[in-house]
Amino acid sequence: MTTTDTVTGALLATTGLTKRYGPLTAVDHVDLSLGRGIVGLLGPNGAGKTTLLRILATVLSPDAGDVRLLGLDPTEPKERLEIRRRIGFLPQSPRLYGGFTPLEMVDYVAILKEHTDKTWRRNEARAALEALGLGDRMHQRIRTLSGGMQQRVALAAALIGTPQLLVLDEPATGLDPEQRIALRSVLAGCADEGTVLLSTHNTAEVSALCQHVLVMDQGRICWSGAPEDLAAAAQGQVWESPHDEPTAVRSWLTGPGNRRHLGTPPEGARVVTSTLDDGYLLVTRLAR
Numbered sequence: 001m002t003t004t005d006t007v008t009g010a011l012l013a014t015t016g017l018t019k020r021y022g023p024l025t026a027v028d029h030v031d032l033s034l035g036r037g038i039v040g041l042l043g044p045n046g047a048g049k050t051t052l053l054r055i056l057a058t059v060l061s062p063d064a065g066d067v068r069l070l071g072l073d074p075t076e077p078k079e080r081l082e083i084r085r086r087i088g089f090l091p092q093s094p095r096l097y098g099g100f101t102p103l104e105m106v107d108y109v110a111i112l113k114e115h116t117d118k119t120w121r122r123n124e125a126r127a128a129l130e131a132l133g134l135g136d137r138m139h140q141r142i143r144t145l146s147g148g149m150q151q152r153v154a155l156a157a158a159l160i161g162t163p164q165l166l167v168l169d170e171p172a173t174g175l176d177p178e179q180r181i182a183l184r185s186v187l188a189g190c191a192d193e194g195t196v197l198l199s200t201h202n203t204a205e206v207s208a209l210c211q212h213v214l215v216m217d218q219g220r221i222c223w224s225g226a227p228e229d230l231a232a233a234a235q236g237q238v239w240e241s242p243h244d245e246p247t248a249v250r251s252w253l254t255g256p257g258n259r260r261h262l263g264t265p266p267e268g269a270r271v272v273t274s275t276l277d278d279g280y281l282l283v284t285r286l287a288r
C-alpha cells in the first residue's frame with residue numbers, strides 16, 4: 001500500500017526548504033509536492049540539485065523548512081528510520097565495497113534496511129541485478145567491474161525492496177545507450193506504485209521518461225510542469241541560420257555551418273520548433 005501525506009496527498013512534500021553552506025544558499029525556499037510518477041530535476045552545475053536530493057534522502061538536514069516523505073516526518077527518529085527502510089537513494093558518487101560481489105553488496109544494503117528474511121533478500125537482490133543487466137556478473141568482485149557496471153550495482157542497491165520513493169542523483173551516468181534504455185523500463189515500473197525523483201543533465205532522458213520536470217537554478221525551483229510545456233515555453237523564440245545573430249541571447253552550433261539561436265527572431269528568420277533544451281535554456285536564463 002502507498003502511504004501519502006494525509007494533508008496534501010503527496011508522497012514527497014516540502015515547504016520553504018533551505019540549506020546554506022556559510023554565506024551560500026544552496027537550496028533556497030523550495031516548495032514541492034510530488035505524487036506518483038517520474039519527476040526529472042534539471043539545472044546547471046551548482047544549482048543545488050545534489051543538496052536538495054541529499055536532504056530528501058535524509059542524508060542531510062535542512063537549515064529551515066519542512067519535509068514530509070511518505071507522509072512521515074524525517075526529524076522524528078522513529079519516522080526517519082521508517083522512511084529510510086522505504087526509500088531508495090542513489091548518491092552522485094556511490095560508495096561501493098570493492099571486495100564485495102554485486103549480490104553481497106545489494107544484500108548488505110537490504111540488511112541495513114532491516115530486511116530480515118535472507119531468502120527474500122537474495123531473491124530481491126538477484127531480481128534487481130538481473131533487471132539492470134548484471135545477471136552474469138553477480139558473483140564477480142565489484143572492483144573488477146567497469147564504471148558503468150558499478151553504477152548499475154549502486155542502482156540495484158537503491159531499488160531493493162521496491163521503494164515507494166526513489167531519489168536518484170544522475171542515475172544514467174556512465175551507462176551505455178543500451179543500458180540507459182533498459183534503465184528507463186526499470187524506472188517506469190517503479191513509478192507505477194511510487195515517486196521517482198531523478199536529477200539529470202540529459203534532456204532526452206527527461207523527454208523519454210518523465211511526466212513532470214523541475215528546473216532548479218541558484219537554489220530555487222524556477223520552472224515546474226510537463227516536459228512538453230517546457231519545450232513549448234520557447235516556441236517562437238528559436239531560429240536557425242548559418243551565422244551569428246545580434247538579437248540572439250544564446251547561439252550554438254548544431255552542425256557544420258548551422259547555428260541555432262534563442263531570443264527574438266529577426267524579420268524573415270527561419271523559426272523552428274522548440275525543444276526541451278530550448279525551453280530549459282530559456283527558463284534558466286530568465287531566472288538569472
Ligand SMILES: Nc1ncnc2c1ncn2[C@@H]1O[C@H](COP(=O)(O)OP(=O)(O)OP(=O)(O)O)[C@@H](O)[C@H]1O
Binds near residue numbers: 021046047050052
Ligand atoms: N559541503 C559543501 N560545502 C560548501 N559548499 C557546498 C557543499 N556542497 C555543495 N556546495 C555548494 O552548493 C552549491 C550547490 O551544489 P550542488 O552539488 O547541490 O549542485 P548541483 O546542482 O548538484 O551541481 P552539479 O550539477 O554540478 O552536480 C554549489 O555552489 C556548491 O559549490
